[in-house]
Amino acid sequence: MKLYMSPGSGNAYKVRLLLEMLKVPYEKYNLDTKNKEHKQAPFLAINPRGQMPALEDDGRKFWDSTACLVYVARKHGEGKWLPTDAAGEAEIQQWLALSNNECHYGLQWARNVKLNMKQGSLDEYQGYGTKGLEILEARLKGNDWLALGRPTIADRECYPYVAVSPEGGFDLAKYPAVQAWMKRIEALPGWIKKQ
């Protein structure tokens, strides 16, 4: 399995975390983002979005971090990280959606504005991100994990952008259940730091 990534990509980090935790051997391909390798034809043929991560395995290629997580979890996770029953999978999909919406377009975009990587309305992004943190806090007040009472790709998907959200101006001290959940994730076997 070959992972197209960059050390700084939070979306690639989601996939690396799962690969490490499942002890799946994989080759890292670090894209030369400074020279915009991810925007050039050879990589665009793998991922038309021109973003990280992408995954290559058995001659198949996949783009989008959620799709990569689903692939790895389904192939190597024995159903533990992503079940196939309707209710279990839908429960997990809810949190993948929260990650792809409130986390990405709230937490991450606020951070990108603060770090001068993007223009846009900081107020709007912080408001949307705050809504995401409030929903996570409410869920985690009575639950150790986001779905199914155990670690799943739901946690893996939401964690990275929550972890760096203070750089977007979010105060995690207001969300004690989220903080405790982050510590539980960081204590899982195979957990690695982003860089």
Place this chain on the structure above:
Amino acid sequence: MKLYMSPGSGNAYKVRLLLEMLKVPYEKYNLDTKNKEHKQAPFLAINPRGQMPALEDDGRKFWDSTACLVYVARKHGEGKWLPTDAAGEAEIQQWLALSNNECHYGLQWARNVKLNMKQGSLDEYQGYGTKGLEILEARLKGNDWLALGRPTIADRECYPYVAVSPEGGFDLAKYPAVQAWMKRIEALPGWIKKQ
């Protein structure tokens, strides 16, 4: 099965389309959006986001349109609309991601700005939506369907916001393969108009 929706919600329409196509009996619950019923405590207990759709079945409740689609497809679709093999599910998940990113935050947000339902940068949203349409066009030039060579929830998820994208200032005449794909979807048994 009970679907919390409004007739105008494109996200609820995605789920209605699949329920109708699979001939799954369901009860419609039309939220009183004029009086903000979807932002009040009883509905927030079902969906903490305060958005449509949500689904209730066998005492379980699910929010988020993708999660609802996954639930219905997994429970009633016999694997046709959402397979369980790693490569097949990941292929579909790529297009669910495109819908949740380029379609939602590009096509839909541009439309919301044009219809005075939202503030923000029309240029940014139109650029992002155009990228989504270009990726769809490239994929559909050589394929009848987005994934697996057959209709799946990938098509169901992307279709609604593409269909109304002209209201966001997008010219679908530039995307003939997308237009042909829309006609194929509209010819599927059980297809219904949004309203």
